[in-house]
Amino acid sequence: RPQRSMKHIPPTTSPLVEEDEFFGPEKEEITKKLLLPESGAPASGWAHVISVWGPWGLGKIRLLKKLYNDFEIRRQFQCFAWVYMPADFETRNIMQTIVVQLVPSMRKRVTKMSFLELAEELISLQLENKCLIVLSDVRDLKNWRMLSVAFPTADKTRTRILLTTREREFAERIGGDVLGISPLDDKQSWKLFERIIDISFNQHAKKTLKEIVTGRCKGSPLAIAILAGYLNNTDTSNSSNSEIDSLKSHLQDEQPDITHAVQKIVSISYAHLPDKLKECLLYLAHLPSEGELHLDDLYVRWIYEDTISKAEQNPMEVAEHYLEELALRNLVQMLEQEQDGPSIGTFLSCKLHPLVREFFTKIGDADKVNTKEFMSVTVPRLPLNSRAYQLIDHPNLRSLTFAGTFEPPPEILTSKQLLVDFTEFYLLRVLEFYGIDFRGWDLPRGIGQLIELRYLSFQRCYLEKLPSSIGELILLETLDLRVEPNCIMAIPNVLWKMTKLERLYFPARFQCADSNNNKKNNRLSLKNLGELQVLVNFDAQVCHVRHLQAMTKLEEMSAVVVESHIDLDAILDYTRSSLVRRLSLDVRNFNCYSENTRTVLAKLFGCEALVSLHLEGYIKKLPTDVALSYKLVEIVLSGSELESDPMPIFGQIANLRSLVLCKDAYVGTGMKCGRTSFGELRSLKLRSLRNLETWDVEEGAMPQLMILSIEKCARLEMLPAGLEYVARLRELKIVSMPPRFEERLQGEEGEDVRKVKQLPRIIICSSV
CATH class of the missing domain: 3.40.50.300 (P-loop containing nucleotide triphosphate hydrolases)
Structure with a gap:
């Protein structure tokens, strides 16, 4: 899924500081x-x-x-x-x-x-x-x-x-x-503050701030970080001492505990926020408290709730700017992608610290911003029965989230119908079901009558059939159907009615189900969706490829193509003549045995919009007469049986961050990464390359590599010596490799130990 990432947030806004000196x-x-x-x-x-x-x-x-x-x-x-x-x-x-x-x-x-x-x-x-x-x-x-x-x-x-x-x-x-856990002592507290603060103060102000940090933050790293974030983003660098003294006076009262100390500092930072940022924070505090929220999801919800006006020239960029402002103040925690993949090391999601969330939840109902009342309610982990309905019974409700998987209570299992009725929520604009198992019972009544609904999501739910009444939501702008990966959803052929759709997220696995005669082999029609800007998990076997031509505003797209080089060719032709600037493709069972398929393969690797490519099938050799897209950040090749080393070609892709070669993607015996290759690569996986014997990594190659995985490469003799120069490498995973390979990494006498002695994490999983 194409996603935005925060590029301008300094490291101090993620985990505060990790050095041992800040632990007790x-x-x-x-x-x-x-x-x-x-x-x-x-x-x-x-x-x-x-x-x-x-x-x-x-x-x-x-x-x-x-x-x-x-x-x-x-x-x-x-x-x-x-x-x-x-x-x-x-x-x-x-x-x-x-x-x-x-x-x-x-x-x-x-x-x-x-x-x-x-x-x-x-x-x-x-x-x-x-x-x-x-x-x-x-x-x-x-x-x-x-x-x-x-x-x-x-x-x-x-x-x-x-x-x-x-x-x-x-x-x-x-x-x-x-x-x-012990609080930080005065020395640690002041040192942490100095580490985070970006501005300098005169001697008087510095002395006053030291009294505040050591006396009012109560040794809480969170309180210190929020205080520093407030000062970093307030015009105090050239201010008079009186303004720092004023800050001290606001914090003069001794707080009884850490909770009150943190929330007092949060209140000061909040009071100095522009009204729009206050509104964004209050909305964020009403979203599900567990886990994290993807940035794009948050931006879209801000827009649909009118927290950010759609009249803005680029509301998504405005939303990103607002979140960046909150993150720089350390009021919002930005979370790095830690799992290996193209997004590793970038910010893709965010959350509120529980103490910060608690503060904003308390004031959310009382604080009116621009005279607009927040009507966002989250019902966490409750069955959707009459009890839940009582909690959300409010005529002006605009946003509603049901979160958490649960087993349906007996009365619902008997009736097959949830007791919540949405027909009274005329003003509802945002409706989210998250992580709910709908097997054995129906969705709540009246969803099709939510005429003002703009955002509907079933992320991480288990929902096998979407009701045909969904087609009545003609004002819907975002439909997120990304249910659990192992759930196959039957979708009625009514999506073409939603002419206002801007973002459509299909499940990982789905089929078309005609609501009248239950035919499951029909293709979904998307012919009227001319407003679409984002289309995710488009399946060429389930949807009409020709209907893409009507999507004149589409900018981001991910698609699955199985076997058909004709469908793949049509998607590439559409991409080349459209506004699509980010294309992710999952191409399965694609074998190049004919001139036609090789022509399509060349177009595929030459597609300028291509950012992610998963390609399964025999291709023998990479196209040499086309320039690979500089936008490519991820390549996964499986069963390609390349005869020539692909590293010299892939190593020159400027923005490549993740590379996976598996199941004989390369059938040669030697592989080499040159000294200037893979400048941005973060993750590299080599799996089941049965013929690979030697791998050479020159000093200077893969300077940004963070995760390396080698699995079932039975003939590979040793780790490349050049790995000792990859300074950012933090994890090496060895899976089902020969005993002689593993022995070189074990004990102080292991011949390859020096190559990876700088690594914080080495995982060896033997095949035995």
């Missing part, structure tokens, strides 16, 4: 408790649960992430999971998440497992493997006890469970080792 003595204490005995059963008195307690804003999560990613700690374990624990979580869903993180290949299987089956599977995994499991923000003892049945007793497992909670008493009731 508890870091070393937890490290000692995490390190496992070299062999045999756990030592006497060993506890496999470590509870870390402390109020919000002290950096518990920051500390645990530091430990979770520590090389010396990770090398002790085989499987890893990090799970956020909402206050009212469903135990079965948490178990599913843990299993999938420990063993990603089980993603499809866990959806069919019962509670008992999941518990048994989790116990089995922990008995067979050394697991590190982090449970973030555990709050409910009853929920914890239900979940703990899936964790073996300490004498039977070498798993470590790290959990965070806010209350010491709660941590002690859980049992195991209990450790509290």
Whole structure:
């Protein structure tokens, strides 16, 4: 999916500061408790649960992430999971998440497992493997006890469970080792402030600020970061001492605890925001609190809620600018993409810290911005029954989100119909269902009558059939159907009625279902969607390719093409003659055995709008008479059977960030990365290249590489020596490689150890 990323946000707005000097003595204490005995059963008195307690804003999560990613700690374990624990979580869903993180290949299987089956599977995994499991923000003892049945007793497992909670008493009731997080001392507090602040002050102002930082921030990294963000974005660099003194007077009252200290500083920063930024923050505080929000999703919702006017010349750019302003003030946390792929190391999502969210939630109902009342309601993890309806019963409701997967209550399973009726919500403009399992029961009544609806989303839901009444939403501008990847959605042939659609996100897997005769082999008509700007997961087997010609405003598109070089050719021709500037293609079973297919292949690699290419099939050689798109950021080749080394060609693509070669994508024996090649590459995967024997990396190649994965390359003799010069490399993953290859990476005497000694994380998964 094409997405915007924040390019101008400094690193200090992501995790605050990661240096050891900003952590207390508890870091070393937890490290000692995490390190496992070299062999045999756990030592006497060993506890496999470590509870870390402390109020919000002290950096518990920051500390645990530091430990979770520590090389010396990770090398002790085989499987890893990090799970956020909402206050009212469903135990079965948490178990599913843990299993999938420990063993990603089980993603499809866990959806069919019962509670008992999941518990048994989790116990089995922990008995067979050394697991590190982090449970973030555990709050409910009853929920914890239900979940703990899936964790073996300490004498039977070498798993470590790290959990965070806010209350010491709660941590002690859980049992195991209990450790509290210490606030920063005065020296650490001032040093952190100096690290984040971008402006200088005279001696008087500096002295006053030091009193504020050490006396009013209560050792909270969050409070210090928000204070520095406020000062960095307020005109104080040339101000008089009186303005700094005024800030001190506003913070004069001693706050009883860290929570109040943080929220007092947040209130000062908020008070100095322009009204539009206040409005954006209040809206963000009403969105689902768990997890993160993709930037494009947030921008679109701001626009549809009239928080940002569509009359702006470019409302999406205005939205990006507003979020950047909030991030620079450290009121919003920007989250980097950490998984390997083309977006690694860039900001694609954001969230509010719980303490910041709590503050804005409290004032959201009372604070009217531009006399417009916020009517955004989130119903977290509640069944859509009469109880939920009572919570959202408001005639002026404009935005509504239902979040969280759950099992339907008995009355709904019996009636097959949800008790929420949307026919009364005439003003609703934004409706989101997130992560809800709709199997066995219907959507709420009246969705087709929401005539003012602009945004409708079913992200991460399990919804097998979309109702035909969806076609009545003629003012809808965004339709997001990206349900769970393993869910095949039947879509009625009514989308062509939604002539105002600007953004259409299809599921990963879908089919056309005629609502009258239930024919599933029809193709979806998109003939009237001339306003579309973004089209994601377009499937040439399910939709009419010829209808693309009517989409004269389309700018971003991702498509799936299976076998047909004719459909692929038509999409490329349309792209070349349209406004499309970002094209992502997933081309499957495409084999170049004829002149026609080779002609289409040349057009494919020469497509100027192409940003991402997944290509499966035999092509033998890359086109040499075309210039590859400089926009390409991701290439995945599978089964290509290239006879010549592709690295000299791919290495010259200026913006390539992710490269995957798998299943004999290259069948030669040698591969070389030249000294100036792959200047922007972040992630490289080599898998099942059965003939590869040697790989040479010259000094200066891949200077930005962060993740390298080598899997099932049975003849590869060793790691290239040039890896020791790749300074940013942070993870090496070796999977199912020959014993002689693994031995070169083990112990102090391993011949390849020096090549990767700078790496914080090395993962070796043997085939045995």
